[in-house]
Amino acid sequence: MHYIHQIPAYVLLGLTRGSMYALIALGYTLVYGVLQLLNFAHSEVFMSGAFGSYIVVHAVVGDGKGTPSWAVPLVIVIGLLSGAVTGASVAWTLERVAYRTLRRRGAPKLAFLISAIGASFFLSQLAGKLFNRFRGNGFPKYFDQNRQVLRISTARVQVFEVVIILTAVIMMIFLDRLVAQTKLGRSIRAVAEDAPTAALMGIDIDRTISRTFVIGGALAGAAGFLFGTAFSFSNTVGFDQGTKAFAAAVLGGIGNIRGAMMGGLLLGLVEALVPPIPHIGIQWTDVVAFVVLVMVLIFRPTGLLGERLGRAA
């Protein structure tokens, strides 16, 4: 059968998309862990990372023609770093402006949500005004993203897929170790579990929250670069990717780091594998994704791995 024959290719597509969902989902889950806040503006952190890295990469390679192949990995690292720095800066500022001010005044949860939505619109519209002359453009073609590097059964693995999946896996392992083994990671887990007691143990809660936003922002910003490498984007790219990534975080268990990674990959795989089944059709992709989410939540209301930051599963 044609569908069965194509499964390896769909899996590859699913892992590629899922890696990006997972990177963005981690930001939702980290912030939820320490603040029990749904940071709806996180989608715009991702979008900012895409534009920030676009501008830097464009400045480095121009239109990309004639970039020597030895320089390509370097440009990719520059792109990842500039995306991460942009994302981290936007997330840090967001926390300072939109959330910390409310926290100081003991505002109710609802006020944070409205502030988040407002910040999301603001960032998206601002990017539209500043950058939409880039609309429809992907990144400069400084390397042949679609060159096939290997073939696994029917799956033709292209360069950009290798870059995305590999980078995402490295960053996720790095984050997992950071949270499990470093002083900052323990502070984040302590604040997530019991903030007043964390303060009694000498942890500066505001600083820990700030750093949590920075980590989540860096991951999302780097994901923005990866997305831009593969697809074209505009100032509204955050909404679609962000909503899916948020769904992935909930799917895995919001607040749970490994849950966000798993939820992201799973959602990517479902989106890639289910719609092409004969008689379904890819126009049903979003419907399939959210039906799966709702089904999981009916049977496991706290998501697949449950709500718990840190030492998960």
Added chain:
Amino acid sequence: MNAGDPILVADKLTIRHGQLTAVHDVSLSVAGGELFAVVGANGAGKSTLLRTLAGLHKPTAGTITLAGEDITRLSPDRRVRRGISLVPEGRRLFLSMTVEENLLVGGANGRPGSWTADRVFELFPWMRSRYKEQTAHLSGGEQQVVAIGRALVANPRVLLLDEISLGLAPVVVKRIYETLPALLGTDMAVLVVEQDVAQAMRVAGRFQCLLEGRTTLEGKPSDYTAEQVEAAYFGFGSAVESWSG
């Protein structure tokens, strides 16, 4: 600074929770190397007082000084860095973490000093073999001991212990109290808040009794009879176990 000089001084503290005034005009001072007990019945305001010393509540009036520095407005984490650690009521360990991680969190943000995980193990040898265990799997008494260890590794000048006997078997409480004098070796001050008066009086050098947020008695346990403390504790005579026998 000489031993015997007050380290922590609370001067005329008044603490309100909304409309309710939990603590009225209470003063106390604790010296290095001293074990000081604040006793009182449920609702006397002793936990509120202790949490205010640690920075979890802001007093509406009065000042708190640590080694001469006014710390009344400092946040709890800044106080830890200056040398005040609270073992909170109900232990409040990070249950998703191991014993090791709890001690690492406690030690990471405190002061440098002689209290390390190894020194805690000398005091509580069982802990060494269960270092990698998640604290959720420990018994209540073991958790209480880890909570004390977690505060000790921050090397406090003043260790605040809030109701460490709560919810524990009497034999376990007795064993924990027996270790307290060992903490006083250097110049650390220990301030315990306790409902179990007899237990606290056995170990304390000085004490203060609170009733409805006011100080009703203070001094050395040997200065008063059980009946006098009873009267201060309840506001009228009743039966309190004697601590002198």
